[in-house]
Amino acid sequence: MCFCRENQSHATNAPSPALHDALVQLLGPSGVLTNPADTEAFCVDWRALYHGRCAAVLRPANTEECAKAIALCHAHNVPMVPQGGNTSMVGGATPDSSGHAVVISTTRMNQIHSIDHADLTMTVDAGVTLKAAQDAASAQGLLLPLSISSEGSADIGGILATNAGGNNTVRYGNARELALGLEAVLPDGSVLNLMRKLRKDNTGYALRQLLVGSEGTLGIITQAVIQLQPAPRSRETALCAVESPKGALDLFAAFRKQDPSAIHAFEYMSGTSMALVNSLIEGAALPLEAPAPAYVLVELASPRADDSLRTLMEYVLGTALEDGLVTDAVLAESESQRQGLWMIREEHAEAQKRAGASVKNDVSVPLAAIPTFIEEATKACEALIPGIRVAPFGHIGDGNIHFNLVQPEGADAAAFLAQDHAMMDAVAEIVRKLGGSFSAEHGVGQLKTYMMPSWRGGAELQTMRRIKAALDPQNLMNPGKVLPPA
Numbered sequence: 001m002c003f004c005r006e007n008q009s010h011a012t013n014a015p016s017p018a019l020h021d022a023l024v025q026l027l028g029p030s031g032v033l034t035n036p037a038d039t040e041a042f043c044v045d046w047r048a049l050y051h052g053r054c055a056a057v058l059r060p061a062n063t064e065e066c067a068k069a070i071a072l073c074h075a076h077n078v079p080m081v082p083q084g085g086n087t088s089m090v091g092g093a094t095p096d097s098s099g100h101a102v103v104i105s106t107t108r109m110n111q112i113h114s115i116d117h118a119d120l121t122m123t124v125d126a127g128v129t130l131k132a133a134q135d136a137a138s139a140q141g142l143l144l145p146l147s148i149s150s151e152g153s154a155d156i157g158g159i160l161a162t163n164a165g166g167n168n169t170v171r172y173g174n175a176r177e178l179a180l181g182l183e184a185v186l187p188d189g190s191v192l193n194l195m196r197k198l199r200k201d202n203t204g205y206a207l208r209q210l211l212v213g214s215e216g217t218l219g220i221i222t223q224a225v226i227q228l229q230p231a232p233r234s235r236e237t238a239l240c241a242v243e244s245p246k247g248a249l250d251l252f253a254a255f256r257k258q259d260p261s262a263i264h265a266f267e268y269m270s271g272t273s274m275a276l277v278n279s280l281i282e283g284a285a286l287p288l289e290a291p292a293p294a295y296v297l298v299e300l301a302s303p304r305a306d307d308s309l310r311t312l313m314e315y316v317l318g319t320a321l322e323d324g325l326v327t328d329a330v331l332a333e334s335e336s337q338r339q340g341l342w343m344i345r346e347e348h349a350e351a352q353k354r355a356g357a358s359v360k361n362d363v364s365v366p367l368a369a370i371p372t373f374i375e376e377a378t379k380a381c382e383a384l385i386p387g388i389r390v391a392p393f394g395h396i397g398d399g400n401i402h403f404n405l406v407q408p409e410g411a412d413a414a415a416f417l418a419q420d421h422a423m424m425d426a427v428a429e430i431v432r433k434l435g436g437s438f439s440a441e442h443g444v445g446q447l448k449t450y451m452m453p454s455w456r457g458g459a460e461l462q463t464m465r466r467i468k469a470a471l472d473p474q475n476l477m478n479p480g481k482v483l484p485p486a
Contacts (some may be wrong), residue, residue: 019076019118023058026068031108033057042083042103043095046150046351049417050091050446053099054081058097061108062125063178063183063191063222063285070220073102079476080104080187084158085129087150089360090445092162092215092333092481101479105311106157112136113223118226119197121180126157126221132381133226142228145172147265149346157221165441167265167345170397172229174441178214181225184211186218187472197225210467215443216478218471232301235264236313237338240320246371247395248296250325252397254316255298262312264301264456270294273391276351276406277344284344284351288328294452296396297345299338317445348393352406355389357413359420361403361427365436370396373434374403380426381405385419400440403427421450428455449484 024032033039034056043052055078060066073080079101083093095101109127115137116122122144124133129146130151137144148166158164158181165174166309172178174414181195196210208247211218242248248268255263271293300309302360313331320326332338352358365373387408394402405423407416428451438451452461461483468475468483 010421022473023071027060027065031059045091045094048086050094052095052097054095054101054103055099057103057105059105059108066222067185067189067191070185071147074188078102079479081478082220083319084155085153087154090447092445096480110431121197122226122228124156125223127155130154130159137228141231143231145229146178149349156224160212160221160224161216162443169395170266171264178227179212179224180227182208182211182221183223184219184221187477194311195225215482218480230303232307233303234309235301236309237299237332237341238313239341240296240326240328242294242296242326243286245374248294249370251296251320258312258316262300265299267297268396269393270391272389273348276355278356280351281347284347287330321370346454351371352391352404356407357416359405359423362439362440362442363403363431363436364400364440365431367399369434373430376430377403377427381423384426397416444482446480452484
């Protein structure tokens, strides 16, 4: 089922035949897609909320081709929409409905150039999927610590452009912390080479950090130097039943008190969200005696090969069970069991998609405020739409909760989505009161641009506009994303 909304048009001229011919000569026939049957998949977001159109999909194979293609589009005043794995949750990589823009896909830029054991870095093209990069690091006995549910499709360029977080942020930080160097093509086609492996380089503005998280509005990332870690030689993973979000937070505090450096991931799942996974995802049976109000998936990891993690896991969970903090728990006894536990967690987004229309609130609040946030936001949404299924889950260890709202069973999907702003605003006001952010890791895209003036207005938003105008005065690079209309 598709719940579509049209994107706002961007008034400009469609690519001319001369531009088309120049692009084909540059990129080759397979590098320029114009048949609607070939371009359709690039014009719809993963959630099927946004259906756009494009004049062409450009598929450069390297930075040089990308830079020349962008320079041609810039000269012809053609809007450009960067797109990686097309996994955006906020419509950040979808063209508008005018059909004037070209989509610039990085999927052909997919080379892993080097892995440096001394510096613990990997140099990769933007179109390398996160999973491919993880596998390459693993083959060398190293770890690329970023992990997200869409890692099989999401690519490095998009991950950096959105400053993705994921399951291991609690230990290693967001994509921003892992990007040591970048190469990017700016809106006029000039190449910005920041591919330095230095951990100390205090020479002017941090342009690398400006591009990370800019959602393709300032340029297209084409290569990156990513920081790696030694691969874990021991892991311990457990799924725990708890009575409430506060119980989950107290369990996190118990692990952190013993050894914060051992916590590899700490994920929260509500009872409602878990029930959707169990009922809609094949093979996702709950490995506990009975359903619970909430769950935690905790993973400890270390490059050491001893059994100290098992001792730590058993000690903390044993104490938590005695104190009533945890009501049930299962520890993975093999790698296949560990993967089974993680599959349960990673299928929450897919289960909610199968359950019908959903409104996603990717928010963050201070850790201590998480229980209050979940309680108050749940009450507010249930009062707004009776029968709504409140299904939060996420990275409770770093304060990021995906406070997702699934349509009532049997409700009209379109009517439910028509109230998305009311639901998002109700949640956001609670987040604001608690000192949080309305976007933690998914970005702003086009879904949340309307929130920017009230949340990031005044000097902050004006500074963003000035930066955008300085680098992209014609507003050609991913127009309509992040910044609201002036």
